[in-house]
Amino acid sequence: MNFAASNFTLASSLCSDQGERGKCCRYINANIAISVAHFANATSNLGVPLNTSDICLQTISQNLQLYGVPRLATVFCGFGTKIRVNYECKGRTSVMQMLQSPRFVEVTKHCRLPLAKESKCKKCVNASIGYLRQLGIEDNITLSTCRDATFAALASQVDEMYTTDIASCFFGVQGLLGTPGNNSLK
Numbered sequence: 001m002n003f004a005a006s007n008f009t010l011a012s013s014l015c016s017d018q019g020e021r022g023k024c025c026r027y028i029n030a031n032i033a034i035s036v037a038h039f040a041n042a043t044s045n046l047g048v049p050l051n052t053s054d055i056c057l058q059t060i061s062q063n064l065q066l067y068g069v070p071r072l073a074t075v076f077c078g079f080g081t082k083i084r085v086n087y088e089c090k091g092r093t094s095v096m097q098m099l100q101s102p103r104f105v106e107v108t109k110h111c112r113l114p115l116a117k118e119s120k121c122k123k124c125v126n127a128s129i130g131y132l133r134q135l136g137i138e139d140n141i142t143l144s145t146c147r148d149a150t151f152a153a154l155a156s157q158v159d160e161m162y163t164t165d166i167a168s169c170f171f172g173v174q175g176l177l178g179t180p181g182n183n184s185l186k
Contacts, residue, residue, distance in 0.1 A: 012068035023173070025077035028069070030171035032060065032083060033148050037155035037163050044095045044156070046149045047086035056085045082141060087149035090135050090142070098153035103131045111154050113165055121169035128170070 015024035036047050048056045057080045065071060077083055092098050099108075110127035114120075128150050137143045151170045155163040164176040 012070075015069045015073035021073075021076060024073055025083070026171045027173050028064070028073070028077055028079070029083045029148070030167045030173045030176060032085065033151050033171065034155070034163050034167050034176070036085060036087060036148070037152045037167075040095050040152045040156045046088060046093055046095065046098065046152055047084070050086055050088075053084070053086050060085070082144055084145055084148070087145055087152055089146035089149035090137070092149065095153050095156045098149055099157075101131070101135070103134045104150075104153070107131050107150060107154065108157070111166065111169075113158060113162055115165050115169040124166075124169055 014020045014027055017024075039048065040046055047053070061071075061074055061079060064074060074080075089098065092101065098104060107124070107127045111124035115124055128147065131150065132143060132146050135146060137146055147170070151166060155166050158166070168174060168176055
């Protein structure tokens with residue numbers, strides 16, 4: 001998985017400020033989710049295989065430290081437990097399984113790009129929450145993982161350079177590097 005060095009420079013700054021822990025975790029999660037979405041574009045899988053996720057997490061952790069993200073940040077953000085690299089969601093392991101799930105069409109409909117307007121982003125997030133509720137998710141870890149799977153499935157439907165627009169909305173972060181655009185979902 002590839003990461004934009006400048007994105008982790010901003011993460012380093014946020015994660016060094018104890019008052020910005022929430023933003024730090026969202027920023028790290030958004031960047032990893034973007035990388036997983038790129039992986040999903042290439043493989044149609046919702047993340048790296050379970051048998052390689054530990055190696056992937058170690059590599060990401062080393063990269064985070066290399067770019068100045070404090071090791072403590074990965075601990076308080078739940079890196080590996082809350083922030084994962086495998087987005088299996090209620091038995092769904094592929095992009096196609098997510099796209100063919102009941103009510104995912106509502107997510108696709110409400111998450112058309114661009115999502116820069118707050119009202120449009122809110123409709124997208126609400127459609128995603130409705131979809132996740134329909135799946136019957138009961139715990140926060142599964143909810144977080146399935147939210148990330150929803151993001152990866154959506155991002156797989158646009159050119160990779162437009163994933164930052166969706167990520168900014170989904171994860172509530174600004175300043176992600178990428179090429180914003182008006183591309184609509186395929």
